[in-house]
Amino acid sequence: MATNDHLDYFKLQLVVIPCGSRKLGSPARSADMYVGSYHRACRNSADALQPDLLLILSARHGLLDLDDVIEPYDTPHGAADAVTSQVLLEQATVRDIVGLDPVVALGGVRHISLVRSVWPHVHTPLAGTRGMGDQMARLAALREGRGMPLT
Known part of the structure; x- marks a missing residue:
């Protein structure tokens, strides 16, 4: 979603x-x-944005609060035992956070795709980057308060 x-x-x-x-x-x-x-x-970068709520999207567990205790695991996004968009939607529904807006997702394409399945209006400030170096530079800009256009 492009916006100014x-x-x-x-x-x-x-x-x-x-x-x-x-x-x-x-x-x-x-x-x-x-x-x-x-x-x-x-x-x-997320901490610098000071959101009302910060969640981690775990490839195995789905949406995690920062205080959730978990075991180490080795499940990449897209693996057979990885969280699905349906599970993510169920978790967001139980938490009553489906209607939140604005929502920002930081991360790569698979991560963004899952987040977008719950929040189609999600803003993705790392979209359009051409690799890890580009993403790290944009994350640094966010941390330093140099407002990045939301897309």
Whole structure:
């Protein structure tokens, strides 16, 4: 969804960030489980946006609060045992967050596709980037308060 709005022009209700393949080796809060640089960059950028609600989209567990304790796992998005859009919609419905707006999703194409299945109006500030370096630069801009156009 293309728009001329910028992140700093309104209060965000929800930011959804991706999990990560690098994890701790023992059970931990989801806020601590994912230790990779990409997840951390998304998390730091999301924190800087100061949303009302920040959730992690886990490839195995779906929507996680930062305090949810989980076991380490090895399930990438798209795998046979990965969370589906139907499960994600059910989780969002139970949480009563389907109608939230605005929603921002930080992450790659598979992550965005799942988020969009619940929130078709989601803003995706990393859309149009041409690789990891480009995404990391855009995440840094978000953290530094340089408003990025929402798409």
